[in-house]
Amino acid sequence: MDTRLDASRLESLLESARLLGSSLELDQQINHLLRTVMGRLLATRSLVALNQPDGSKVAAVRGLKALHPGDPATPAEASALGLGLCFDIAGPDGPVGFLAVNDPLHRSLDSGEIEFMRALTGLAAASISNARAHQQAVRSNQELHAMLELSSSLAAAIEPDEVARLLMLTLAGRWGLLKHGLVTWKPGVPPVRRIRGLDPPSIETLQNLLARPAPARLGALVVLPVRFGDAVDGAVLLGSPASGLELNDADLHFAAGLIALASVALDSAWRIQDTLYRQRVERELTLAASIQQDLFPKRLPALPFTDLAARNRPAREVGGDYYDVLGIGAGDGPHLLAVVDISGKGIGAALLMANIQATLRALLSVESSLEAVTRRTSDLLYASTPSSKYATAILVKYDPATGACTYINAGHNEGLIRRASGLVERLGTTSLPLALFPDRSYEQARFQLLPGDVLLLYSDGVTDACGPGGEEFGVDRLIARLCQHPGEDLDGLVGGIFDAIDAFAASAPQHDDITVLALRRTSLPGVR
Amino acid sequence: MPQSFQVDISETEGVRILAVQGYLDAHTAPSFESSIEAEIRSGKVRLVVDCAGLTYISSAGLGVFMSFLEDAREQGGDIKLAAITPKVFQIFDVLGFPKLFDIASTVEEAAARFAQARES
Numbered sequence: 230m231d232t233r234l235d236a237s238r239l240e241s242l243l244e245s246a247r248l249l250g251s252s253l254e255l256d257q258q259i260n261h262l263l264r265t266v267m268g269r270l271l272a273t274r275s276l277v278a279l280n281q282p283d284g285s286k287v288a289a290v291r292g293l294k295a296l297h298p299g300d301p302a303t304p305a306e307a308s309a310l311g312l313g314l315c316f317d318i319a320g321p322d323g324p325v326g327f328l329a330v331n332d333p334l335h336r337s338l339d340s341g342e343i344e345f346m347r348a349l350t351g352l353a354a355a356s357i358s359n360a361r362a363h364q365q366a367v368r369s370n371q372e373l374h375a376m377l378e379l380s381s382s383l384a385a386a387i388e389p390d391e392v393a394r395l396l397m398l399t400l401a402g403r404w405g406l407l408k409h410g411l412v413t414w415k416p417g418v419p420p421v422r423r424i425r426g427l428d429p430p431s432i433e434t435l436q437n438l439l440a441r442p443a444p445a446r447l448g449a450l451v452v453l454p455v456r457f458g459d460a461v462d463g464a465v466l467l468g469s470p471a472s473g474l475e476l477n478d479a480d481l482h483f484a485a486g487l488i489a490l491a492s493v494a495l496d497s498a499w500r501i502q503d504t505l506y507r508q509r510v511e512r513e514l515t516l517a518a519s520i521q522q523d524l525f526p527k528r529l530p531a532l533p534f535t536d537l538a539a540r541n542r543p544a545r546e547v548g549g550d551y552y553d554v555l556g557i558g559a560g561d562g563p564h565l566l567a568v569v570d571i572s573g574k575g576i577g578a579a580l581l582m583a584n585i586q587a588t589l590r591a592l593l594s595v596e597s598s599l600e601a602v603t604r605r606t607s608d609l610l611y612a613s614t615p616s617s618k619y620a621t622a623i624l625v626k627y628d629p630a631t632g633a634c635t636y637i638n639a640g641h642n643e644g645l646i647r648r649a650s651g652l653v654e655r656l657g658t659t660s661l662p663l664a665l666f667p668d669r670s671y672e673q674a675r676f677q678l679l680p681g682d683v684l685l686l687y688s689d690g691v692t693d694a695c696g697p698g699g700e701e702f703g704v705d706r707l708i709a710r711l712c713q714h715p716g717e718d719l720d721g722l723v724g725g726i727f728d729a730i731d732a733f734a735a736s737a738p739q740h741d742d743i744t745v746l747a748l749r750r751t752s753l754p755g756v757r
Numbered sequence: 758m759p760q761s762f763q764v765d766i767s768e769t770e771g772v773r774i775l776a777v778q779g780y781l782d783a784h785t786a787p788s789f790e791s792s793i794e795a796e797i798r799s800g801k802v803r804l805v806v807d808c809a810g811l812t813y814i815s816s817a818g819l820g821v822f823m824s825f826l827e828d829a830r831e832q833g834g835d836i837k838l839a840a841i842t843p844k845v846f847q848i849f850d851v852l853g854f855p856k857l858f859d860i861a862s863t864v865e866e867a868a869a870r871f872a873q874a875r876e877s
Contacts, residue, residue, distance in 0.1 A: 269852060292826075
């Protein structure tokens with residue numbers, strides 16, 4: 230009997246050595262251990278508990294409903310549940326855990342049995358340590374792999390929502406999370422939200438939670454901070470893993486690593502989006518500017534007894550000044566000279582400018598009365614623009630045959646006439662700006678241009694131009710320049726006015742569009 | 758070369774018969790364990806293991822029987838062993854299995870004992 234028993238024990242040890250030595254799967258090893266011990270000792274209940282950083286935890290259990298894998302367990306607790314036989318699982322590196330079984334036949338173990346158990350648990354200790362180290366290595370490898378994969382995906386992501394998607398898919402995939410979420414509240418950038426399977430708490434709640442010492446929990450959810458630089462401006466919420474086991478410290482550490490990768494990627498994505506946006510705006514402005522430039526007359530009409538010159542320089546890509554010389558009816562008959570200044574700047578003003586131009590041209594084809602054109606233009610604009618939008622304008626109806634002019638100054642700068650004698654006359658305001666009120670009638674006045682007279686119309690960008698000291702160019706300096714070179718041609722005059730403004734402004738930036746339109750009455754037909 | 762092992766399952770009069778063939782050792786024990794576990798989990802707790810085809814069993818194999826005995830008996834059933842060959846019976850005997858298990862010479866006898874237990 231003894232011989233057979235010894236042979237049986239030896240066989241069992243050999244079998245165990247072979248299996249434990251060839252397997253790196255912890256579950257396989259532990260279950261083999263339990264089967265073998267239960268088979269040899271005729272135990273109907275057993276458990277193996279392994280030492281963890283936070284205490285001894287059940288790794289496997291058989292025949293016992295009161296304990297489950299992951300529960301804490303000590304030999305005393307096992308004994309209280311009827312598992313009265315307890316064996317240390319210890320190897321050369323120290324204890325690894327313990328094994329406890331019941332003893333339904335109430336036998337005491339003889340020395341042979343005890344020797345066997347010592348040998349078996351020694352074998353198990355060594356291979357369990359190996360298996361755990363292997364498990365850790367596999368896990369680290371997987372985590373490293375996940376990090377590298379996430380990192381390379383994030384490098385290609387230029388949208389913040391894409392970054393959020395990659396991060397949350399990786400986290401959810403790693404632990405089989407049905408509930409998870411990412412929320413950011415970084416100031417100065419659009420917030421990011423990606424929520425699945427849960428009602429997100431308010432940002433205030435999250436901020437309070439994260440202000441307390443880690444780890445933050447909200448019911449069953451773990452809440453992790455998202456840091457941008459030094460500030461916590463976001464949160465990641467993680468629900469319970471599909472495995473049923475809670476996320477442990479190693480898991481949270483890993484998650485924090487992935488979150489850190491993602492926050493860098495988010496910052497990059499926001500910066501890229503901002504740059505793209507500004508590039509888009511710039512492109513649109515450039516396009517709008519070229520469209521607007523096309524609205525200005527490409528060539529001023531060649532009218533009998535008349536020289537014409539004009540220039541416009543917007544302060545930004547897209548300006549709010551407009552000038553034109555439009556025929557009233559066909560041929561060399563009366564023409565309308567217009568300088569218009571739209572309230573506001575930028576694209577909004579430019580759109581209104583295009584509107585005014587179209588309106589004037591349309592009206593001039595059916596209406597020849599300056600007052601009627603002005604009034605109808607004003608009414609149309611009043612109806613079709615926000616109440617805050619209006620335009621000042623000086624409109625001169627000029628007859629090239631006679632030099633007779635009628636004008637309306639709707640809230641605009643004074644027009645100037647430099648007579649051949651050198652005297653300067655001013656064309657003051659006659660009425661309120663356009664589109665300010667409906668149904669206004671517009672006062673007009675008349676004057677006569679004689680050979681050698683120069684008519685100068687301009688926008689307030691000329692007179693309001695500021696010098697470095699803050700003083701304005703003003704109408705006096707304009708008049709001075711107007712009179713400076715009586716013999717010069719109109720192009721020289723217009724250019725000279727711009728030069729004078731630039732010299733005056735020196736390094737000060739220009740805030741307003743500058744428009745100058747000049748007309749000279751000659752005694753000979755104009756040559757262009 | 759790994760030894761082979763196989764389980765064929767049939768039923769007679771409300772009793773499940775698990776006919777095992779081949780080698781039941783540390784390598785094949787997990788698969789046998791799955792078979793028994795499937796029976797127990799689905800409420801089939803009257804089991805007879807027909808050991809006529811069993812050529813060898815190790816402690817690990819024996820441990821499979823031990824692991825579910827308690828479960829089966831708590832639910833009013835049992836795991837009975839039948840038709841063990843003499844060679845294999847020696848292994849059972851050395852470890853004291855007869856003290857714990859109901860062992861019969863034939864499958865019919867083992868199945869009948871379930872009926873008797875119901876009547877008594």
